[in-house]
Amino acid sequence: MKKEELPQDKKIIKGEDNTLRKVLYVTDDSGNYESAQSDGWEAENYALTQAWEDIDEHIAETREKVKSGEVSPIAYFMLKNLMDIPILASYVGKWKWVVKRHLKPSVFKKLDKKTLERYASVFNITVDELTKFPAA
Amino acid sequence: MIIENFEHHQYAHCESGVTVNLLRYYGIELSEPMIFGIGAGMFFGHLPFVKVNGVPGTTFRIWPGYIFKRVSNQLGVKIKVENFKTPEKATQALDEVLASKRPAGMMASVYYLNYLPPAFRFHFNAHNLIAFGKEGDEYLISDPVMENVAKVSSEDLAKARFAKGFPEPNGRMYYPVQAPKTVDLTKPIWSGINQTCFFMLTPPVPFFGVKGIKFLGKKIKQYPAKLDPRRSALYVGNIIRMQEEIGTGGAGFRFLYAAFLQEAGKKFGNDELLHLSEEMTTIGDQWRNFAYSAARTCKARSGELHSYDELGDMLIDISGKEKDFFEKLKKVAKGRK
Numbered sequence: 378m379k380k381e382e383l384p385q386d387k388k389i390i391k392g393e394d395n396t397l398r399k400v401l402y403v404t405d406d407s408g409n410y411e412s413a414q415s416d417g418w419e420a421e422n423y424a425l426t427q428a429w430e431d432i433d434e435h436i437a438e439t440r441e442k443v444k445s446g447e448v449s450p451i452a453y454f455m456l457k458n459l460m461d462i463p464i465l466a467s468y469v470g471k472w473k474w475v476v477k478r479h480l481k482p483s484v485f486k487k488l489d490k491k492t493l494e495r496y497a498s499v500f501n502i503t504v505d506e507l508t509k510f511p512a513a
Numbered sequence: 514m515i516i517e518n519f520e521h522h523q524y525a526h527c528e529s530g531v532t533v534n535l536l537r538y539y540g541i542e543l544s545e546p547m548i549f550g551i552g553a554g555m556f557f558g559h560l561p562f563v564k565v566n567g568v569p570g571t572t573f574r575i576w577p578g579y580i581f582k583r584v585s586n587q588l589g590v591k592i593k594v595e596n597f598k599t600p601e602k603a604t605q606a607l608d609e610v611l612a613s614k615r616p617a618g619m620m621a622s623v624y625y626l627n628y629l630p631p632a633f634r635f636h637f638n639a640h641n642l643i644a645f646g647k648e649g650d651e652y653l654i655s656d657p658v659m660e661n662v663a664k665v666s667s668e669d670l671a672k673a674r675f676a677k678g679f680p681e682p683n684g685r686m687y688y689p690v691q692a693p694k695t696v697d698l699t700k701p702i703w704s705g706i707n708q709t710c711f712f713m714l715t716p717p718v719p720f721f722g723v724k725g726i727k728f729l730g731k732k733i734k735q736y737p738a739k740l741d742p743r744r745s746a747l748y749v750g751n752i753i754r755m756q757e758e759i760g761t762g763g764a765g766f767r768f769l770y771a772a773f774l775q776e777a778g779k780k781f782g783n784d785e786l787l788h789l790s791e792e793m794t795t796i797g798d799q800w801r802n803f804a805y806s807a808a809r810t811c812k813a814r815s816g817e818l819h820s821y822d823e824l825g826d827m828l829i830d831i832s833g834k835e836k837d838f839f840e841k842l843k844k845v846a847k848g849r850k
Contacts, residue, residue, distance in 0.1 A: 378763055378798060388632065395630035398660055399760060400525040402546070402768040404794060410546070410772035412525070412762075414660075420808035424753035425632060427811055431747055459624070461566045464636055467677035 378403050380411070384418040390426055391433075432459065443511060449485030450510040451476075454500040468499045515646030519616045521655040521662050525762030525769060526574075527641040529554060530657020531618045532581045534643055538616055539692035541588065545762075550773030551587055551701045552580030553708035555766050557835075558721045559729040565636075565679070567744075568751045571729065573765030575712065577620060577639040577680060581687060583708075587701035591691040596683040600671040603684030607644060607652075610688060616645040616655070620685040622676030628656070628663035637759070638676045658760045702777050703849040709770075710843040713835065723836040730828030737818045745821065746811040753804045753811075764804075767797035774842075785845045789838065796834050803827045 380403040388395045396416050403413050436456045442448045455465050466476045478484045479496075490504070497507045519538050524530030529549045536543060549555070554574050561569040578594070585592045597603035610617045622638040623629055646653035652670055654663045665673070674684045713722040720728060729752070736745040755765070762769035771793035778786030806827065810820045 378768060378794075378801060388630070390632040393631070395632035397630050397633060397658065399658060400523055401763040402525065402772045403763070408791065408794075410768075410775050410790075412545070414523075418757060418804075420804045421753055421757035423808045423812060424750035425758060427746060427750045428754065429632060431743070459566075459635055464678040467681070 380405055380413060383413055383415050385416045386419045386422055388417040388422050388425065390422075390429055395425075432456070440511060446482050448480050449482045450507055451485060451496055452480045453510060454496070454502065454507065455480075458500055465499070469495050514611065515648070515653060516611065516614055516616055519643075519645040519655070521643075521645075522657075523660050524657040524760070526554070526760045526766070527657050528552075528577065528580045529769075530760075531641040531643055531655075532584055534655055534657065535581075535616060535618055535689060536584075536588075536590065536692070539590070539689050540694070541590070541692055541696060543698075544772075544776060546769055546772035546776055547698070547702075548584055549580065549766070549769050550709075550777065551698070551705040552584045553705045553712065554580045555709050555770045556712050556721070557723070557725045557765075559725050559732070560720055561732060563679075568747055571752050571755045573756060573761060573767075577641075578685070578687075581618065581641075583705070584701075585689065587704060588696045589693045590689045592687060592689050594685065594687040596685050597674075600675050600684065603674055603686065604667060604671055607686060608647065610686065611644060611647060615688050615690075616643050618643050618687045619670075619674060620682035621670070621673035622678075622682065623673075624676060625669045625673035626656070626663075626665060627669060628654075628659065628665070633758075636676065636678050638678055638680055638682055640673075644670070698780070700850050702780075703846055706777075706842060706846040707849075710839050710846065713839045714843065723832050723839065726832035726835060727829050730825040730832060732825075733828065734822050734825035737821050742814050746814055749807045749821075749824065750811050753807050756800060756804055764797035764800040767793055767800055771797060783845075789842055789845065792838055792841075796831060796838060799827070799831050799834065803831065 383401060383403050398414050398416055400412050401415050402410055404410055439448060439453045439456050443450050443453050462473050462476050466473045479488065493504045493507060497504045522534060524533060524545045529545050532548050533543060533545050556572065556575045558572045563570045595606065597606065607617055619642055621640050621642055622636060623640045624634050624636050643655040644652045645655055650667050651664045652667065654665050656663055674682055676682060716722045733749065736748060771790045774786050774790035774793060778790055807824055810824060
């Protein structure tokens with residue numbers, strides 16, 4: 378890429394400026410390489426925006442599913458913390474299939490205090506906030 | 514306390530940048546492309562069955578930790594690499610290393626690094642940074658992707674060093690303990706080139722090297738038939754992110770590698786390397802075109818067969834170009850020491 382083609386597209390994600398000025402390698406008029414700073418590029422900015430839109434949609438959908446009793450609050454907080462089942466399982470130190478079971482409201486209701494505390498601490502919330510979700 | 518003579522400089526890539534900044538402290542002044550090339554950092558891999566948040570993984574670089582180890586080994590720098598069982602032990606060891614006036618490289622998850630813009634903070638655990646001082650409860654951090662020095666609380670740093678998921682940093686800390694006064698780059702450069710040719714040309718499975726690029730091209734063509742438009746767009750979007758978003762220097766490290774070949778070519782007065790550097794720049798431009806077209810396809814969200822077909826063809830073409838490129842590079846490097 379030639380130096381004059383280096384894009385400077387600010388990374389606006391969800392209306393917030395998330396620009397991280399970074400270093401790219403470009404060529405000058407004689408073809409010599411040098412490093413230069415860039416604010417970003419529309420292609421990568423779009424890919425990141427799209428990833429966040431998908432996450433936010435999932436979080437909103439899951440919130441509704443908790444309300445209607447389809448999944449337990451763990452499913453909501455897992456997404457809210459940008460985790461999937463394998464990541465959450467390693468944080469709480471449980472098998473993936475065990476965590477998967479805990480996403481069922483019927484199983485979640487029977488969880489003991491110790492297990493709930495473990496999840497709450499990983500999500501950085503209180504046990505009450507976890508069990509009473511979505512209270513308001 | 515602060516390690517006085519440590520200098521922070523911004524670079525494109527975290528592990529290469531950490532290695533440059535650490536070695537400079539021990540009197541070895543090398544450019545980032547030189548470190549990346551000697552470290553044989555360039556690679557390609559696509560693993561459809563290793564999914565992160567439901568999206569298959571793509572990488573443009575060799576596995577974490579490889580560059581630092583390889584460069585140190587090639588230059589005769591003695592290093593120490595440690596993992597820890599508990600955050601307490603890891604923090605204590607870090608404090609001891611800093612007290613002995615040694616800047617410490619570490620592997621960390623970006624999720625816990627408050628100084629990064631929020632949109633970047635996913636559970637990405639293979640990030641690298643250096644601690645070079647401590648003020649009160651905060652560490653002074655040289656993160657190569659940042660323009661300026663940053664600060665992180667000891668609690669957040671411990672969390673970042675003990676993040677779970679894949680890969681798990683396990684508190685990994687690494688630093689040089691002894692460096693030679695002078696280094697000869699001839700053998701390390703040719704050895705790095707040979708290693709990258711090996712990584713790109715010889716993997717026997719279809720997921721890695723130039724074969725991996727073709728493999729991904731074929732997969733992309735199938736996306737509209739196998740996935741809904743939203744997932745197709747997310748899958749392709751993730752390739753763009755791995756290629757451009759996280760410090761790669763542009764085009765998934767291809768420009769960084771072209772810069773390395775140019776520097777090596779000038780150093781040796783080797784025209785073949787200079788020509789190959791130009792060729793890699795052209796390949797890098799093709800990767801940028803791919804990312805641009807891929808973003809447009811995502812935006813359209815139409816899931817149209819022909820646009821995914823075109824994207825797939827672009828990668829199959831790049832795969833052929835890189836195969837040809839590395840076969841030529843291999844011939845140039847053959848038998849050189």
